[in-house]
Amino acid sequence: MSMVSKRILKEVDRLRQDPVPGIVAEPIEDNIRYFSVRMNGPNDSPYADGCFTLELYLPDEYPMLPPKVRFLTKMYHPNIDKLGRICLDILKDKWSPALQIRTVLLSIQALLSAPNPDDPLANDVAEQWKTDEKKAIETAVKWTALYAERVVRNDVAKRE
């Protein structure tokens, strides 16, 4: 147990000292296993203008078992369902104990840039994505504007 806690402490430490660009992950005060996460949508995606909140929980068996992660912000994405659950291989059978919170969050961010409607979790969204991608992306942009916080970006193009 102490060994595992040590790992968690070290991960938290590293996340603070060397944060992932566009992602903030912090344990909430009284529970080292429960993280509140804020993630910016990747630039080249329909989610670019939004900042999304997630919750991340490290089960007792972590790192032998993967962390549990879900979106708290409503998402229009074929691999994220209406409860915010995420369909991602490394959170299921491809989990490796050598993966970290950091890598998990990066993978989730990458999933936002590259939706995979062939392996859907939200069937209706995936259907839309496959039959009319343009309209699906429009909806995703609309939902982002509706439900996500607006990102304040430093780059010039966005400020204009």
Next chain:
Amino acid sequence: MDEDYDDYEYSEDESVVSISSSANSHQGHARTRATAAAAAAASQATSASQSQAVAQTQSQGQYSADFGYDEDEDEDFFGDDNDFDRAMGARPTKKAWAVDFKVYDPDGLRVTQKDTIDRMVPVLAVSRDTTTLLLRCYLWREEPLVEDFIADPERTLAKSGLSVHPAASRIESGNDEFTCEICYTSGAEEEYLSLSCSHSFCTDCYATYASGKIREGESWRIRCPAPKCKTLLGEESARLLLAKHKNVLERYEDNLTRSFVNDLDSFTWCPAPNCQYAIECLVPRSAMTTVIPTVNCKCGKAFCFGCKVDDHMPAPCYLVEKWQQKCKDDSETANWLKANTKECTKCKSTIEKNGGCNHMTCRECQYHFCWVCMGPWDEHGQQFYACNRFNEDSSKNARDSVSKSRAMLERYLHYYTRYNNHEQSVKLARQLLATTEKNMEQMQREMTLSWIEVQFLSDAVDVLSVCRTTLKWSYVLAFYMSADNQKIIFENNQSDLEMATEQLNELVENPIGQWSIEEIKRKIIDKSTYVKSRWETLLSDTSLGLQEGRWQFEC
């Protein structure tokens, strides 16, 4: 009977039945009380030598050897049977319906794996650990493995997550640079393990990781914990890692054996609860439309190797599956329809009469008819409630047309009722066994007979339940069989067995009655022998008929 089947392909294997020829096999038949003691002694001798013979036949996959009872209880059968064959000048041959199979206990399975590995190590000329992994990856198919390996050893190894020069798996320490990517501990004092991929993790984390996978049921498919790394954890490394975790290691070995049986098509686990035996049977899946691979586990369970359903001879697997599906869909509804409804003679709608007079008006087609004779109503005139027109032509025709459309249903129910009846009887046979045991005790008490002298009763009950099971499935076969002369022959065989079985059942159910014990015993033993010979005839005939394609099946 057996001569007819000498040209049957399975009869090549003639080494099978080498059962004791000791005299006295008809011991029960005409023995007087004066000779009882001597006979009992002799039968014990027979019993001993025959159980050896039975053990041998069992390993050769002889069905009748494990007719479902304990080995030394079927002496009467085999004694009689064999002497009969001998008297008829027949060579002892394998039964036409028997398939070859072998029963393995967990140790036997381990030995089989070990032997295969031992055989392959010198062929592939790689380490034992690597050979083992390769074999498992190739699902123990030696030929493709050797072919691939000779053609391109590097690719073959890589495909299986191995490398050509696997680093010797050993636990190391003393590396200042080492940091475990799982627990982030580092330092020279840390012990760590790495596979050929050289991803290293501390032994504690590695062991926890492997234990978790093993608890999930994994064995040789455990991979290196590094993300996306495909290198497999070999057995030597696993044993090294888990040396301190005895329970987990045991589980690991169990999982390995389990996956061996699951990975091979020619192996299956006995489906009986808590049975730990596995069965090997080489009948290919493609042959299972004509061969019914019934196997007998050492635990006493008789089941079909192909579909794992309890012994279903003489119906082949695909008919059994169809039948079970049909029964699930149809039987209750069909029974209810038959009991409660009739069909409109005009539009064939199914009608339930829930009250009122016999003047029926079909709601679908407005046809008026009489519920009693099914004829048109207008011919009835004023004779309400008193239909006496049963034999008039028009009502006869009407009934004919109804009966045609009902014939299918009737036909199904005909077979279903009989199937179901035998199924219930098999269950009742279990209760019968309890009363039989009581009867046997009573006989021992009242007639001062020895235990062995009353065994004929429980033997007879065993015969009954085996025959009833066969009869049950024979109705499934008959249901799908097209009507022709061949079917009539089959049905004759079936009814002979059925009649004999019923007679035996009656004898066994009430054995202590008007006859003396000798008479009863003789009657029951005679009848059992006869029933068994009918059973063999039916099975030999159907298994040959299926092979020859003698019957057409409508499904």
